[in-house]
Amino acid sequence: MDLFPLWNSLRIAGISTVIIFFVGIFAAYYIAKAPRAVKGVLDVILTLPLVLPPTVVGYLLLRVLGPKRPIGAWFLSVFDVKLTMTWWSAIFATVIVIFPLMYRTARGAFESFDETLAYSGKSIGLSNTYIFWRIRLPYCRQGILAGTVLAFARALGEYGATSMIAGYTPGRTATISTTVYQLWRTNDDNLAFRWVMVNMAISFVVLLAVNMLEKKARRTGKEKGGGRDVDFG
């Protein structure tokens, strides 16, 4: 059994998750602070990839990044790089598909943050950067970790947009999901089944991790809150 699809899937999912970890957190942080109207509009736009069929995402990506389309053509002429049909092309697809997962969980975590912690930090002279990295993020740690794991799991399973933008080239762009489809199409039921089992095993472990993190987040959340009401009168 050639393990390339496993390795390729893992690196695509891994890189996409690292990118989306930062992008998702910063988007969540700034949008959580935005005025209500802006928040509403951005929320819809940024969550759209979650409900759109992956083929639609793939189509839109090809419209932009394809070799004859504006950005794709520019990269081809200036850097002599083709943005589609390489193993890393799939990263474009997964990043967009998993963004809403990271963004929404991180925003939920940020909205549960007790702002008085930031206020008291500022009044004792702590910089906004310090407060963000040393107080806000650690406070929201569990929620953000859960979002990251969920995003990683979803990235591993991406099929539609990936197959459109990266295609299926054995040993070059093949991922687990595109391999399963290809093997089933060519009647290699035995091997297809093995890859299905690999995929199931990974997803199982990941979801288990998410559940454990969420339980832990709820527990520490209770400790932090201390059950006290705060009166802002």
Add this chain to the structure above:
Amino acid sequence: MSISVDIEKNLGVFRLDVHFSAGNEVIALLGASGCGKSMTLKCIAGIERPDRGRIVVNDVTLFDSEKGINLTPQQRHTGLLFQNYALFPNMTVLQNIRAGARRERDAEKRASITEDIIKSFGLTELVKRYPHQLSGGQQQRVALARILVSDPGVLLLDEPFSALDSHLRFRLEQEVREIIRGFGKSVVLVSHDRDEVFRLSDKIAVMHNGAVEICGEKKEVFARPGTRNAATLTGCKNISPIRKLGQRRVLALDWNMELETAEDVGDAACVGIRMHDLRPEDGCNSFSCQVAEEIENPFSYTVMLKTAGSERTIGWETDKETWRQLRGRFDRICLPPEAIILLKG
């Protein structure tokens, strides 16, 4: 060392319009919850921005809408103690206090001031604990240590005892009083508890619906609250609207009593009298009355009295011994003129 605040801010439900000043002393903002006291503290600390006005602490202008000055919370050096103490839950006691010392750039000095404050606050045993492993009182002590190590120019205390069980309050209040004395700069205390305010502060500003109704020395404010709201907030429970009968003579409408007053009535619209200022005797302003209800407190009785033709009862608080002797043959109550408080609407 001083603080002077004169700000306005639209809060939707009402306008915040606060002005007060204090020197090297404790000034209390006394008011019901939701009256804008905490918002005032947030404006001083730079967390909220007033629409207009000026805030000056120790001769440094923190905010001035006309000159366009608005320092960041970090630049203001105001030590704000929140009701829930706002300790960083992911840090130990030691890390929390160290965070407060980060303004000090010199590492050695930072370590020594941190150590000093831990010792003087008696926190040595607790340094490795996390906030959720501390009692409410310990949390408050850590929060105060964290604030004082940051060397604030003014101390802002937002309902510092409201998160504590009542039996802990008194002891912690003494601790806080000690800390305030050692602080030696202006302190602004926000509270709705008149006893706490009276014990801890030098000056009182009574707030109602975002405005300061009266501001002055605490004894003066308790003796002459001036307005109905201020009288209620300082614990005066007997208040009645009046009709003016003469220069020093009024009819208290709720109690149907014609009263002599020690001061000129002027444009007062109400009178008040504190429950413990009534006397069970004959004399000026005395009336025959009936007991409508007697309420037993742990160490006193509150006797609700009704005079002929009155609409409402008037409350008299007396010690248990006095009431035990009088009960049954009691029929006259006196409102000494000098105890009558004249109030505007």
